[in-house]
Amino acid sequence: MLKAASAAAGATAVATGATALGVGTTGTAAAAGGYAHPGLLHTRADLERMAAKVKAGAAPHTAGYAKLTANRHAQSGWTANPQETVYRGGGSPQNYVTLYNDVHAAYQNALRYHVGGDSAHADTAVAILNAWSAKLTSLEGSADRFLAAGLYGYQIANAAELVRDRDDFELDRFRKMLTTVFAPLSESFLTDHNNAVVTNYWPNWDLTALACVLATGIFCDDEARVERAVEYFKNGAGLGSVKNAIPVVHDDGLAEWLEAGRDQGHALLGVGLMGTVCEMAWNQGIDLYGYDDSRFLKGAQYVAKWSLGGDVAYTANTRKKGAIGGWSGTETASDAAAVDPAMTRPIWAMIANHYTKRRGLSASYLTRIAAKAAPEGGGGDYGPNSGGFDQLGFGTLAFTRDKAADTSAGAGGRPSASASTPTPASGAKGSPASPSASGTGSAASVAGAAPSPAGGRSGDLASTGSTEVVAWTAATGITALAGGLLLLRRRGRAGGGAHSK
Numbered sequence: 001m002l003k004a005a006s007a008a009a010g011a012t013a014v015a016t017g018a019t020a021l022g023v024g025t026t027g028t029a030a031a032a033g034g035y036a037h038p039g040l041l042h043t044r045a046d047l048e049r050m051a052a053k054v055k056a057g058a059a060p061h062t063a064g065y066a067k068l069t070a071n072r073h074a075q076s077g078w079t080a081n082p083q084e085t086v087y088r089g090g091g092s093p094q095n096y097v098t099l100y101n102d103v104h105a106a107y108q109n110a111l112r113y114h115v116g117g118d119s120a121h122a123d124t125a126v127a128i129l130n131a132w133s134a135k136l137t138s139l140e141g142s143a144d145r146f147l148a149a150g151l152y153g154y155q156i157a158n159a160a161e162l163v164r165d166r167d168d169f170e171l172d173r174f175r176k177m178l179t180t181v182f183a184p185l186s187e188s189f190l191t192d193h194n195n196a197v198v199t200n201y202w203p204n205w206d207l208t209a210l211a212c213v214l215a216t217g218i219f220c221d222d223e224a225r226v227e228r229a230v231e232y233f234k235n236g237a238g239l240g241s242v243k244n245a246i247p248v249v250h251d252d253g254l255a256e257w258l259e260a261g262r263d264q265g266h267a268l269l270g271v272g273l274m275g276t277v278c279e280m281a282w283n284q285g286i287d288l289y290g291y292d293d294s295r296f297l298k299g300a301q302y303v304a305k306w307s308l309g310g311d312v313a314y315t316a317n318t319r320k321k322g323a324i325g326g327w328s329g330t331e332t333a334s335d336a337a338a339v340d341p342a343m344t345r346p347i348w349a350m351i352a353n354h355y356t357k358r359r360g361l362s363a364s365y366l367t368r369i370a371a372k373a374a375p376e377g378g379g380g381d382y383g384p385n386s387g388g389f390d391q392l393g394f395g396t397l398a399f400t401r402d403k404a405a406d407t408s409a410g411a412g413g414r415p416s417a418s419a420s421t422p423t424p425a426s427g428a429k430g431s432p433a434s435p436s437a438s439g440t441g442s443a444a445s446v447a448g449a450a451p452s453p454a455g456g457r458s459g460d461l462a463s464t465g466s467t468e469v470v471a472w473t474a475a476t477g478i479t480a481l482a483g484g485l486l487l488l489r490r491r492g493r494a495g496g497g498a499h500s501k
Contacts, residue, residue, distance in 0.1 A: 034221030039283045040161045041276065041350075042398060047114040047162075050397055054115055063375040064397025065115060073101065073380045074108035076120040080131040089144025096141075096148050100389040102128050103156045104379030107392055110162035115397070126169045129160050133170055133177040139185060146189045150208025153182030154276065155392055157215035164219075178216045183225070186212040190232055197328065198237050199319040202259050204266055206232075206240020207273035214280055226284070233277060233288055239319070242292060245270060246299035248315050255298035256314055260306055261333025264343055265387070271303050272347030272391050279350055289354055297363065300351050304365035308372075309341045346376035349395030360407030370395075 038044060053061035068074050080102050088096035110125035112118070139145050157178060163169050186209035193201055210229050217225030233242055239258060249255040259267040274296055278288040289296060306312045314336040322328030348370035355363045378393030 035218045035226075035284050037164060038161045040158045040215055040218055040280050041283070041392065042162065043283050046398065049401065050115045051117070053400075054397075060374055060396050060400055064394060064400070067375050067377045067381065068108060068112055068115070068394055068397060071108055071378060071380050073105040073378075074112050074121070076109060076118070076124045078105040078109065078124055078128065080105075080128040082131040082135040084135050085138045085140055086136065086148060087141045088139070088148040089142030091140045094141070096152075096386070099132075099148070099152055100155075100379065100386060102132065103152050103159060104389055104392070107155060107159035107162070108378060110159055111394065111398070114162060122163055122166060125159060125163050126166050129156070129163070129174060130168075130170050132156070133174045136177055136181055139181060143194050146185055146194065146205065147208055149182045149185035150189070150212040151390060153178065153186060153212035154208075154215040156182070157212075157219045158392060161219060175220050179220060182212055183216040186210075187228070190236065190238065193238060195324055197320045197322050197324060199239055200321045201239065202262060202266060202270075203239040203245040204259065204270040204273055206236065206238040207245070207270055207277065210240060211273055211276050211280070214277055218280060218284055226286075229277070230281065230286060230288070234291060242274070242288075242295050245274065246295050247317070249295065249298055250313060253298055254302040254305065254312065255295060256312070257299045257303045258317070258333075260303065260312070260336045261314055261317065263337045264307060264339045267303050268307065268343070268345045268347060269390055271300050271351070272345055275300070275347060275351045276391070279354070282354070294355075297355050297361070301363055301365045304348070304369040306336055307339055307341065307343070308365065308369055309339065310365075312336050344373045346373065346378060346382070346391050346393035346395055348373050349376055350399040353399045353401050357401045357403045358407065360403060
């Protein structure tokens with residue numbers, strides 16, 4: 001449980017945004033015993049399954065584990081390089097590369113420890129996490145600072161969750177870092193969207209923030225934070241809530257993914273992030289996978305079919321853009337963008353295994369694309385740029401599972417229908433509960449939008465703030481490197497522009 005001081009700090013950090021996120025500030029910390037730990041992307045049962053399958057030489061787990069052990073981030077000799085301030089998209093120096101490399105090294109070493117049993121990897125993970133919690137005080141930059149908070153916040157929480165019971169892990173200090181550095185930015189974004197029109201940002205911006213807030217809430221046994229994330233997933237005003245990200249459901253069982261009208265790379269990112277939110281919630285007895293008649297399944301199937309080269313319907317939509325009281329305009333996505341069937345992200349194993357193995361549902365497109373992507377690697381296997389580190393990965397190892405004997409409800413008695421409110425898991429500590437370019441080369445086009453003003457926070461609403469330049473193909477607006485690697489989008493012009501992640 002949180003110590004009183006930590007709980008007070010966490011409550012203060014979220015109070016200002018609570019009303020706008022749709023709930024009050026009266027939520028209390030989770031009941032005695034808190035949430036199940038480990039209980040973010042992996043439960044104790046999951047970790048034991050991975051270890052047993054690898055020890056038995058079972059396929060495809062062994063291939064997935066080979067991807068992990070071969071990754072340079074998964075080596076016990078990794079040394080952390082913590083920073084006091086991390087900058088992404090602006091400021092000096094732009095050093096967020098250091099953070100995401102260290103986060104993935106911590107996660108991969110922690111996962112390798114649980115599967116292979118060598119405590120040297122746990123020691124390394126703990127050393128990395130302790131080094132960062134002792135030094136990091138702020139995340140700065142352009143609007144991309146919100147991406148850094150969301151992406152690296154949920155990821156570093158997942159790494160820490162795997163070693164939280166180690167005596168040498170500074171648990172309280174890590175909680176303080178999550179609740180004072182990462183989560184406040186994500187909560188601020190979900191509240192006021194960087195002072196932008198609520199539809200200015202594509203779905204994946206909201207989803208990074210949601211993942212961070214939910215992971216922080218579970219890690220810190222903070223029920224109020226978990227409630228806020230779940231409520232926003234269901235009813236949030238931004239484009240990342242499930243009905244806004246997946247606005248149209250068709251009679252054939254597929255549902256349009258809004259960002260398919262932008263480009264393939266960001267649509268894949270959004271599906272992976274929503275799956276991450278659903279999986280973390282599921283491991284605490286909250287069924288977002290099945291919410292609204294499994295709306296996420298229908299959206300994921302749509303993106304899988306489209307990414308495999310299949311034809312999909314797309315309903316033209318126009319969204320408002322700009323700053324509140326400042327520049328404004330609209331952008332229309334009229335059709336699903338072209339795709340490169342070789343492009344991939346390590347997102348599919350988790351989603352496919354949930355619906356087909358836990359639930360026993362037919363999901364042919366998910367099954368096909370997961371098999372095509374296997375064995376999934378992780379950060380460092382998909383290139384050196386930030387896009388290759390947006391997911392923790394290794395789904396072939398982590399999420400391949402046998403079909404549940406009873407698929408009428410969630411595994412271990414989890415609900416088969418959506419939970420109306422989150423409930424702290426009943427498992428004791430240490431065991432699970434019963435169990436970015438906009439228009440270039442895409443279907444999106446800008447209409448009537450005035451340029452954003454240069455300089456200052458008011459001018460970086462959708463700026464990516466980096467000078468990275470990615471080669472683009474005229475047909476798709478994105479390119480896959482060898483092995484299906486996606487590098488992120490062409491960046492905005494200096495001084496702010498209309499581009500977003």
